[in-house]
Structures are given as C-alpha cells and as structure tokens.
Amino acid sequence: MTEEERRAPDPSDLELVQRARSGDDAALGALAKRHHAAAYRVALGFVHEDDVAQDVVQDAFLRAFRGLVGFRADASFRTWLLTITANEAKGALRKKGRRKETALEDAAEVRSEEGGPAHDAIVRQEAERARRMLEQLPEKQRLSVTLRVEEGLSFKEIGEVIGSSEGAARVNYFHGIRRLRELME
Amino acid sequence: MSEANTPHCGDVRELIPDLVAGRLPAAEAARVNGHVKTCTDCRAELDLVRLLHATRAEVPAGLLDRITRASIARRPARTWWGISAAAIAALALGIGIVSDDASAPGAEVPVFVREAEEGEIWLSDDGLVAGAPALDDLSDEALLELLDELTNVSTGGGA
Numbered sequence: 529m530t531e532e533e534r535r536a537p538d539p540s541d542l543e544l545v546q547r548a549r550s551g552d553d554a555a556l557g558a559l560a561k562r563h564h565a566a567a568y569r570v571a572l573g574f575v576h577e578d579d580v581a582q583d584v585v586q587d588a589f590l591r592a593f594r595g596l597v598g599f600r601a602d603a604s605f606r607t608w609l610l611t612i613t614a615n616e617a618k619g620a621l622r623k624k625g626r627r628k629e630t631a632l633e634d635a636a637e638v639r640s641e642e643g644g645p646a647h648d649a650i651v652r653q654e655a656e657r658a659r660r661m662l663e664q665l666p667e668k669q670r671l672s673v674t675l676r677v678e679e680g681l682s683f684k685e686i687g688e689v690i691g692s693s694e695g696a697a698r699v700n701y702f703h704g705i706r707r708l709r710e711l712m713e
Numbered sequence: 714m715s716e717a718n719t720p721h722c723g724d725v726r727e728l729i730p731d732l733v734a735g736r737l738p739a740a741e742a743a744r745v746n747g748h749v750k751t752c753t754d755c756r757a758e759l760d761l762v763r764l765l766h767a768t769r770a771e772v773p774a775g776l777l778d779r780i781t782r783a784s785i786a787r788r789p790a791r792t793w794w795g796i797s798a799a800a801i802a803a804l805a806l807g808i809g810i811v812s813d814d815a816s817a818p819g820a821e822v823p824v825f826v827r828e829a830e831e832g833e834i835w836l837s838d839d840g841l842v843a844g845a846p847a848l849d850d851l852s853d854e855a856l857l858e859l860l861d862e863l864t865n866v867s868t869g870g871g872a
Contacts, residue, residue, distance in 0.1 A: 560780045565772045655768035677730045678769045695856035696848035702863035
C-alpha cells in the first residue's frame with residue numbers, strides 16, 4: 529500500500545457501489561466486509577441458528593449485489609442490505625414452517641468485553657437472560673433495539689429497515705428497552 | 714420530581730447506545746456519564762444496554778470469505794455492470810418490464826413496502842400484539858407525546 533493510499537479516507541458505501549457496478553471485485557469485498565457482521569446479527573435475531581443465519585446473509589448479499597445496477601444515489605446501502613436480510617430471514621422462517629425455539633447455547637458464542645472467568649460466567653448468565661427477554665419482544669421493537677444497540681443505526685435508518693417513520697422507530701426502541709427492563713426485573 | 718427523572722433523561726437515553734459503543738465525542742460522553750451517576754433510572758438503562766452490546770453474537774470467522782467468494786462467482790456478466798442505472802431504468806420502462814426481483818433498489822416503492830403489500834413481511838402488527846398503539850398511524854405530535862412518556866415515566870427503578 530502506498531503512502532497516498534494509507535492517507536486516503538475510507539471510500540463511502542456509495543463510492544464502493546459505483547466501483548462494484550463497474551465490475552470491481554474488491555469493492556464487492558469491501559462492502560461485504562463492512563456490513564456482513566450487522567447482517568449476520570440481524571439474521572440470527574430471526575432464525576436463531578448459526579448455519580441458517582449464514583445462509584440468509586449470503587443470499588441477502590447476492591440479492592443486493594444483483595440489484596446494484598439500479599441502486600439510487602440517495603439510498604443507504606446499509607439499510608437497504610439490512611432490509612433485504614430481514615426479508616430473507618423471514619423467508620427462511622417461512623420455509624421451515626415455524627419459528628424453532630433454540631437455546632442460546634446452540635447459537636453463536638457470546639463474548640464479554642471484560643476479563644476473568646467468574647465475571648464472564650455472570651455476564652453470560654445475565655446475557656442469556658437478556659437475550660431470552662429480547663426474543664419475547666414484538667418484531668419491530670426487537671429489531672429497533674438490536675439495530676440501535678448492536679449496530680449503532682440512527683432512528684432514521686432503523687425506520688428505513690423496519691418500514692416505519694423515524695419517530696415510530698424511536699418509539700419502538702424505547703418501548704422495547706422499557707419492556708426489557710420490566711422483564712429483567 | 715425525583716433525581717431519576719430529570720429533564721435530561723430523554724436526551725441521555727437516546728445517547729446511551731452511542732456512549733456504550735464509544736461513538737460519542739469526549740465532551741458529550743462526559744455529560745452523559747455525569748447524568749447517569751446521579752440518575753438511577755438512566756443508570757439501569759445503561760447497564761442493560763451495556764450488557765446487550767457486550768454480548769452481541771460473534772460473527773463466524775469464515776462468513777466474510779464465503780460471502781465474497783459467492784458474490785464474485787455469481788455476479789452478473791461484467792459487460793452488464795458497466796451499463797448505467799439510468800440506461801437500465803430507461804430500457805425497463807421502454808419495454809414495460811416490471812422486475813419481480815424484490816431486491817431491486819431503483820423502484821419507486823421501497824422493497825419492504827412492496828413486500829408488505831404482498832403480505833410477505835410484517836405479517837403481524839407488532840403494536841397490536843404488544844398492546845401498544847399502531848405507531849405508523851400516529852401523527853408526529855402523538856409520537857412525541859408517547860416518546861415523552863416512555864423516556865420520562867419511571868420503570869420502577871428510581872422515581
């Protein structure tokens with residue numbers, strides 16, 4: 529990498545989309561690298577199984593990349609991708625016929641940001657509880673909490689993903705947080 | 714009014730996820746931290762958000778590689794990628810094609826709206842299931858009132 533490349537700011541999603549449209553495979557890879565984690569966690573929130581969530585995310589990216597040619601400059605690639613991911617996840621659930629209840633232990637590993645086995649055990653126990661409570665929230669509340677807390681989306685972006693206004697997304701988030709706190713008490 | 718519900722609670726709670734993720738500028742972080750030290754309600758919310766954030770699912774190591782390989786292997790022929798979006802849109806309009814690809818982002822109607830109309834997503838009205846009002850039907854003023862209630866009414870933690 530040259531000094532000039534090191535100093536250059538990261539390209540925006542829109543720039544990457546434009547490069548990908550021109551057949552730049554590296555741009556596709558950069559978009560995937562930037563957004564695959566958020567897409568995976570959104571998918572996992574629906575399907576609860578790691579292998580199914582990975583399939584969902586792959587399919588979502590394929591659909592998104594196939595549709596790049598018509599992507600509007602005023603749209604957000606991230607919210608568009610996450611909307612596709614949510615829809616793919618719902619499709620996967622419909623194929624299964626029912627929403628399978630899966631223990632947290634069967635899902636992906638959770639991680640603690642502080643050290644120590646005792647602390648990790650407590651965090652894990654509380655986290656399992658919180659995650660189970662999160663699953664009890666209505667879909668839009670759950671997605672609003674997940675997208676705000678885990679992915680840092682703005683309420684405007686969350687609204688785009690869940691198909692609501694910015695105000696409704698904000699209310700869904702605070703409803704969800706309040707319900708979680710009530711359930712955790 | 715108790716210390717748990719100062720006038721700043723609503724503002725602070727909106728910023729808690731950014732504080733936890735380290736996205737706030739230092740001055741803003743200090744302001745939020747200063748508030749939660751004296752507000753039991755916001756402190757409880759901070760603890761919950763911190764727990765959720767710290768225990769997010771780990772992304773499988775091979776996922777990125779899998780996506781990248783599949784995307785490159787299955788992308789459309791390169792010649793088509795060079796054609797501008799406008800040309801594609803004009804072609805589609807000119808010959809009356811309506812794409813059935815729900816991921817097409819150029820459509821006037823957002824994908825989620827179109828699919829909702831087709832009954833494919835949001836099959837249940839979350840608000841009704843939850844006993845909450847149907848939020849999308851509320852005016853901005855009504856949403857603000859509801860938000861005010863949510864962020865200023867104690868959940869039992871300290872009011």
